[in-house]
Amino acid sequence: xxxxxxxxxxxxxxxxxxxxxxxxxxxxxxxxxxxxxxxxxxxxxxxxxxxxxxxxxxxxxxxxxxxxxxxxxxxxxxxxxxxxxxxxxxxxxxxxxxxxxxxxxxxxxxxxxxxxxxxxxxxxxxxxxxxxxxxxxxxxxxxxxxxxxxxxxxxxxxxxxxxxxxxxxxxxxxxxxxxxxxxxxxxxxxxxxxxxxxxxxxxxxxxxxxxxxxxxxxxxxxxxxxxxxxxxxxxxxxxxxxxxxxxxxxxxxxxxxxxxxxxxxxxxxxxxxxxxxxxxxxxxxxxxxxxxxxxxxxxxxxxxxxxxxxxxxxxxxxxxxxxxxxxxxxxxxxxxxxxxxxxxxxxxxxxxxxxxxxxxxxxxxxxxx
Numbered sequence: 001x002x003x004x005x006x007x008x009x010x011x012x013x014x015x016x017x018x019x020x021x022x023x024x025x026x027x028x029x030x031x032x033x034x035x036x037x038x039x040x041x042x043x044x045x046x047x048x049x050x051x052x053x054x055x056x057x058x059x060x061x062x063x064x065x066x067x068x069x070x071x072x073x074x075x076x077x078x079x080x081x082x083x084x085x086x087x088x089x090x091x092x093x094x095x096x097x098x099x100x101x102x103x104x105x106x107x108x109x110x111x112x113x114x115x116x117x118x119x120x121x122x123x124x125x126x127x128x129x130x131x132x133x134x135x136x137x138x139x140x141x142x143x144x145x146x147x148x149x150x151x152x153x154x155x156x157x158x159x160x161x162x163x164x165x166x167x168x169x170x171x172x173x174x175x176x177x178x179x180x181x182x183x184x185x186x187x188x189x190x191x192x193x194x195x196x197x198x199x200x201x202x203x204x205x206x207x208x209x210x211x212x213x214x215x216x217x218x219x220x221x222x223x224x225x226x227x228x229x230x231x232x233x234x235x236x237x238x239x240x241x242x243x244x245x246x247x248x249x250x251x252x253x254x255x256x257x258x259x260x261x262x263x264x265x266x267x268x269x270x271x272x273x274x275x276x277x278x279x280x281x282x283x284x285x286x287x288x289x290x291x292x293x294x295x296x297x298x299x300x301x302x303x304x305x306x307x308x309x310x311x312x313x314x315x316x317x318x319x320x321x322x323x324x325x326x327x328x329x330x331x332x333x334x335x336x337x338x339x340x341x342x343x344x345x346x347x348x349x350x351x352x353x354x355x356x357x358x359x360x361x362x363x364x365x366x367x368x369x
Contacts (some may be wrong), residue, residue, distance in 0.1 A: 004199070008191030012215040014185025015052040018178045020219075025174025032168060050246040052216035054254065056189060060208075061255035065194055066263040068118075069255045071208020074273045075246045077112075078209075079217045082306035085219070086367065088228040088236045089299025096237050096288040104241045105284050107139065110244040111248045112278045116201060119265040119274060129256025129263075136249035205266045206317045209273060236324070237294070244281070250341070272327065276309060286342035290349045301338070 053076055060068040088094055114135075118128045189212065197207045220243050224236040258262050287298050294302075308330060315323035 003196040004192045008196070008211060008215070009187045011185045011187070011189030011192060012218070014181045015055070015189065015216065016222075018051070018181030018185055021174050021178035021181065025171045025178055028171045028174075029283035032171065036111040050243050050251065052185075052219060053247050053251045055213060055256040056186075056216055058258050059187060061259035061263065063194075064259065064261065066255075066259065066261075067203055067266055067269075068193060068208040068212060069212075069252070069259075069263055070265055070269050071205045071273075072212045073247045073251050074222075074269060074277050075209035075213025076217045077247055078273075078280050078309060079213055079286060079306065080220050080240045080244055082302045082309065083152075084217065084221045084224050085237065085240055085284075085294060086299045086301075086306060087305030088224045089294040090296055090303065091225060093296060094228060094230075094294040094299075096239050096292045096294065096309050098292060100237060100241055101285065101288050101292065104238070104245070105281070105288060107318045108241050108244050109278070109281045109285070111135065111245055112274075112281045114275045115252060116278060119270055122265050122267065122270070123262055124252065124256045124265060125262035126257050126259075129253045132249045132253030133257065136246070136253065138246065139249065193334040203266070203268075203318050205269060205273075206313060210313055237288070241284075261348055280305075283338070283342065286339075286346040289346050305338075357359070 053072055056072055057069045060066070060072070095332075110253075111132075114132075118124050118131075193212050194204065196211070197204045220239060224239055228236045247317045249266070252263070283302075287294055312323065312326055312330070315326055
């Protein structure tokens with residue numbers, strides 16, 4: 001057991017370090033060849049924060065551990081919204097760009113519904129995996145064609161990316177080294193997590209939803225917290241939404257393609273965990289809509305739900321008798337009250353904006369003269 005725990009810790013360290021080095025190397029190569037910042041953000045940054053989930057998913061799929069794949073993605077998406085956004089909002093209220101409310105969050109909700117629909121028969125095969133991967137490239141194409149680059153110009157010829165053979169070689173080495181660290185770390189993490197699940201008698205799904213998901217979500221947590229602390233609060237939100245879309249379309253899709261048998265989906269994931277992931281995505285819409293920000297009380301709400309979700313997983317893992325009652329209270333009472341409250345708050349915000357738009361602007365004294 002102690003050896004398996006050390007494998008998990010070593011795997012997490014290698015995953016985080018590998019993702020960091022990979023992002024730096026890829027970003028500097030892209031800057032060297034004058035790739036537009038928009039393309040860098042949509043591809044390299046999203047891949048960098050989602051790289052641990054992707055590599056762990058592929059490794060688990062190849063080793064025929066589909067529950068770790070599903071648990072990793074579903075758990076990571078729940079953690080990203082409830083824990084990462086909640087903690088980031090506690091650091092400082094987060095600004096939400098209007099395009100996230102109009103475009104990205106509805107897409108995140110849509111792909112969450114799509115994943116649940118594909119999993120209803122208990123299996124995600126290679127055809128469904130191909131649909132998800134194609135959907136990601138369609139998403140990228142849609143974003144590139146509909147979003148204009150920021151008017152601010154960036155100096156692509158900065159000292160970090162000097163166009164010398166030595167610098168380019170160093171950046172390629174970072175890219176290769178980061179990829180190798182991710183691959184080796186994923187091996188250790190999947191092996192350690194699988195062994196712990198067998199020894200403790202806990203299902204691989206629970207291990208994937210907790211240990212693996214929390215570990216692979218650390219890059220998103222670090223990125224969003226640092227962005228909130230540094231005042232780049234829109235980045236903190238955009239990072240989470242983009243990462244969740246990437247996890248569903250690329251990680252699940254690629255893992256289903258990599259597995260010879262596709263991905264078997266545990267009934268517990270279909271009946272509870274995926275609906276929780278969908279609910280977390282849906283709750284973003286009214287929270288983001290209200291004044292286009294996430295206030296601290298909303299951060300407490302999200303983080304409180306995360307703690308409740310973890311408590312339920314612990315009860316379920318221990319097969320405690322209170323697990324069913326806890327689930328019933330959350331589904332029948334807490335969730336509906338939350339959605340009603342957020343709906344009322346959103347309705348008041350919509351009425352306020354409608355009144356402001358309808359009210360004629362009072363002319364100034366200069367305009368009257």
